[in-house]
Amino acid sequence: MQLLTQPLGKLATQISGATRVFHQYKLDFCCGGQLSLAEALQKRGLETGPVLAALEALQQKPLAKDWRQAPAHELIDYILQRYHDKHRQQLPELIRLARRVEHVHSDSPDCPTGLADQLDAMLQELESHMQKEEQILFPMLRQGIYPAGPIHVMQQEHLQHGDELEKLDSLTDGIRLPLGACNTWTALYLGLRELKEDLMEHILLENEILFVQPAHGDGICCGSCQ
Structure with a gap:
């Protein structure tokens, strides 16, 4: 390659x-x-x-799981458990930690002022996005139907999630801890790094694998993609 x-x-x-x-x-x-x-x-x-x-x-190491070879329903189940459920656990706790850091360290020049509000906005946007997938798109994909319209909407929202991650980086100096950061601040940034990695991998699996109609023709293209 x-x-x-x-x-x-x-x-x-x-x-x-x-x-x-x-x-x-x-x-x-x-x-x-x-x-x-x-x-x-x-x-x-x-x-x-x-x-x-x-x-x-x-390249010398085999993939732990090659999702390109898995049926859509199996990948959907994995995404729901590994990412949707986890994001719903991650963000409320990160918001709580961010509010604590902003309150206690408001006089520090390194304080990530506005981070809690940014995370709250991300939670609202991501929850809306995941519900649309769970209620509309994923049930169609489970049936082998690949609707161009809903898929395009999800892909555009993925771009918006990427923009939100850039804002998160900007507020936190690339999620880099200042010298002498307290335990709460340290836990917050550790969680932010995990959230960023999870969200990027989540988007990758959907854009590059789940949303791609199978080449062998088992998928059914709905009328919107004609």
Whole structure:
């Protein structure tokens, strides 16, 4: 595989552990997953050598689970449990921690002022998004129906989620703890990093695998995609 010419989204779904490398080098493999590795590295001004070496080493390891070969209903069940349920647990606690940090450390120049409100907005948007998937799109995909309209709406909302993650990064200096941060602040940023990684992997699985109509023709294209 010519790694440099492959889209980030494809590499993330075909090389086990690639997402960890992309997180390390701050390469957007979900909303920016259509960029080739070479384009993404150039955009961030990064050398190709270290990233290529890390990915080539990972290629020797098999995927823990190749979701490209799994039926849609199995991937949907995984997404619901692994991501939808988890996001609903993550965000309320992160909002609570953020409000505490903003209250106690409001006089610190490093205080992430506005973070709690940002997380609350993300919770509302994400909850609306997940409900639309659970109530409308996922039941259709389980039946082998791939409606272009609803899928496009979800993909556009994924782009919005990416924008919200950028705002989160901006408020937290790239989710970097200041020196001497208290335990609450440390727990908050640890949770933020986990949320960001989970959300990016969530979007990746949907955009690159779940929303792609099977090539063997089992999927049924609804009238909206004609």
